[in-house]
Amino acid sequence: MQCYLVGGAVRDQLLGLPVRERDWVVVGASAETLLAQGYTQVGRDFPVFLHPTTHEEYALARTERKAAQGHRGFICQATQQITLVEDLQRRDLTLNAIAQAADGTLIDPAGGQADLQQRWLRHVSPAFTEDPLRVLRVARFAACYAAFDFRIAPETMALMQAMVTSGELQQLTPERVWKETATALCSAAPQRYFAVLQECQALQGLFPELANLFGIPTHSTGPSVIDSGLETLQALEQSARLSDDLAVRCAVLCRAFGKARTPKASWPAHPDHEVAALPLIQAFCTRLRVPNHLRELALxxxxxxxxxxxxxxxxxxxxxKLMYTLDVWRRPQRLTQVLLACRSGILDTTTTFPPADYLVRCFEALSALHFHDLQPGEHSGPTRQKIVWQRRLQALQQLS
Known part of the structure; x- marks a missing residue:
């Protein structure tokens, strides 16, 4: 029985990044061997075990054979005869197919170290095409490691495009698509995820609300005109600079969906595109089963x-009325989130955003009010609501 550190831990270590979690592959052992040593089995589709002390994941070396469509359409074989190289050959990208022995020796049959140094995202073998989720994973890696300027190898991009053409991506479950997308949205460069999916022609099938924006002109900051799809990606890039809040980034992704519905005669203007966006955002969130709090902010x-x-x-x-719509008294974080999402749409980073300072001052003035002096009959119902409204209105009148 031999244990090797594999996958992301080795990759991040070689990139000089902190290792967040460690995964291991076990060669020359059976499930019974690990169970006898106190490991706990957690894998249903293939044998994965938790270490009795560290609780890190240990997986038996395995091979996989495609047997049906979709992400789960594999037959897994895990025996004591499976070698480490056989296990590494089933992995997606060469940079994820490097193992480290206990003495620090690296086992790298696919050339992952060279690809790391040269900044290539490259598939390990033609078996890459057997799992449609890998298209999204490559796009996610491009987003998460954008600071290293990784490029997708041309032959890998060709395989991704062929997988899209085959229709295999339509077998992915909404939960898997959203999980990869949410992780990419939380990355340092979320726009890169969608740009890669556009390049491999997967965007239309997975995110038609975004794909339909490409080719439609729109006004950008000032008098300039820009492609609506590109504007959304740039706004998403801007949002990543301003906030690490997933809800803000999701709202920025969805905010311009309605521009695909405005009459061509109005271009590059898009009157009432905000209203047109609402059913598209609903459809997007329903289809991908986006969590409700993200949907609410996007709408x-x-x-x-x-x-x-x-x-x-x-x-x-x-x-x-705007403050009531934002529900700022019960959810004060909403004002910050909305302001960040709207600020992200201003692509010029040197431009100030006067509405932010103004609305924060308004909120502070309203928050400073108290209603302790209300009479017993004024503490509830329409009477209280009217008094509160009037005092808040007077505070805003004095501010202006």
Whole structure:
């Protein structure tokens, strides 16, 4: 029985990154051997065990054979005769197919170290095409490791395009697609994930609401005109600079979906695209089973973004209605999230965003109010609501 450190831990170590978790492959052992040593089996589709002390994952060396369509359509074989090289050959990318022995020796049959040094994302073998999830994983790696300027090897991109053409990606479950997408959205360069999927022609099948924006002109910051799809990717890039909040980034991704529905005669203007975006955001979130709190913020940003940008010119009454719409008293974080999402749409990083300072001052003025002096009959119901509204309105009137 021999244990080797594999996968992301070896890759990140070679890149000089902190190792967040360690996975191991076990050669020359059986499930009974590990169970006898106190390991706990957790894998249902293939034998994975938790170490009795460290609780790190140990997987028996295995091979896989494609038997049906989809991410789970594999027959797994894990015996004591499976070698380490055979196990590494079933992995997706060469940079994930490096193992490290206990003495530090690296086992690298696919040339992963060279690809790491030359910044290539390259498939290990033609078996790459057997798992459609790998298309999304390559796009996610491109996003998560964008700081290293990794490129996708031409032959790997050709395989990804062939997988898209075959229709295999349609077998992926919504949960798997969203899991990869959410991880990519949390990366340092979420726009790269969608750019790769656009390049391999997977975007239309997976995210038609975003794909339909490409080829549609729109006004950018100032008088310039930009492609709507490119504008969304640039706004997503901007959001990653401003916030690490997944909800903010998801809202930025969805905020311009409605521009695909505006009449061509109006281009590059998109009147009422915010309203047109609402059913598209609903469809996007329902199809991918996006968590409700992300859906709520995305819909809210689409609805209020024109008012946010116009807020310094709004009347006190409209401002107060906006604050109620944002539900800032029960959810004060909402104001920050919405402002960040709207600020992300301004692609010029040197441009200030006056609505942010103005609305924060408004919120602070409203938050400073108290209602301890209300009479017994004014503590609930329409009477209280009217008094609270009037006092808040007066505070905004004085501010303006």
């Amino acid at each position: 809210l940003v689409a609805r209020v973004q024109p008012l946010i940008h116009q807020s310094p010119q709004l009347s006190p009454e409209c401002l107060l």
